Amino acid sequence: MPYLAMVLVFVVINLLVFALSGKLGNAGVDTTVLLVGNLVLFLIFLVSLLLHLKTVGNQSTHVFMRNVYSGMLLKLFGGATAAFVYIYLARDGVNKPALFACMFLYFLYTILELRVVLSKTKSS
Numbered sequence: 001m002p003y004l005a006m007v008l009v010f011v012v013i014n015l016l017v018f019a020l021s022g023k024l025g026n027a028g029v030d031t032t033v034l035l036v037g038n039l040v041l042f043l044i045f046l047v048s049l050l051l052h053l054k055t056v057g058n059q060s061t062h063v064f065m066r067n068v069y070s071g072m073l074l075k076l077f078g079g080a081t082a083a084f085v086y087i088y089l090a091r092d093g094v095n096k097p098a099l100f101a102c103m104f105l106y107f108l109y110t111i112l113e114l115r116v117v118l119s120k121t122k123s124s
Contacts, residue, residue: 002049014035018031029097033102037102038102040082048075049113053120055068
């Protein structure tokens, strides 16, 4: 099951945030922002992974390009919208360490998604 790796990473990150909430709080990281950011990124990348995996068995280049570009746009606009909504709502109370941690999570989910898609592509 290709989604298992992504679900496992999501659960492990949440467990780490809960377990290290005291240390993260002392470091100035808002754990609520980190948990919500992790959830939003997980959902965005899950949909993107679904789009990518739908193209693995398809021979049409048009379908492949449409789904790849749709996944890219979803990640770009979904992540940017989530960040802008948070920045707008928090105004002067934006927690920059949590935003940078969410950027790290974005790259982590990107690497994970690419590995899953490439492994599926090689096996089919």
